[in-house]
Amino acid sequence: MTEPARTEVVYFAWVRERIGLPRESITTSAATVADLVEELRAREPRYAAAFADLSALRVALDQELSDFSSPLAGVREVAFFPPMTGG
Known part of the structure; x- marks a missing residue:
């Protein structure tokens, strides 16, 4: 774990809809994005649902x-978002 840092987390599209927030400022000790995702998943069910399928x-x-x-x-x-599609 690293020193806790203030990080802006931004959610787009269905990720924002599942969590219910467009962005939030959090304090995290996560060393990697994957660690941050685990911290967020553990918060409450809406985060667990949003981050259920990282693919x-x-x-x-x-x-x-x-x-x-x-x-x-x-x-x-x-920032977390679904894959972009071409068109």
């Missing part, structure tokens, strides 16, 4: 597409 989610760190094994050190914003 249906993408993540961006400070607005750059990333993956769930990425470290959170120095990251100010984590």
Whole structure:
């Protein structure tokens, strides 16, 4: 675990609908995105539902597409969203 840090977490599309918030500011000791997801899942059922299937989610760190094994050190914003479809 790392030193607790304040992080802005942003939710888009159905992730936002399941959680019921467009964004929130949280304090986390998570070292990676996957650790953060585990912290969020443990909060309450709506978070567990939103993060039940990580293959249906993408993540961006400070607005750059990333993956769930990425470290959170120095990251100010984590955004979760479903995969984009072309058209």
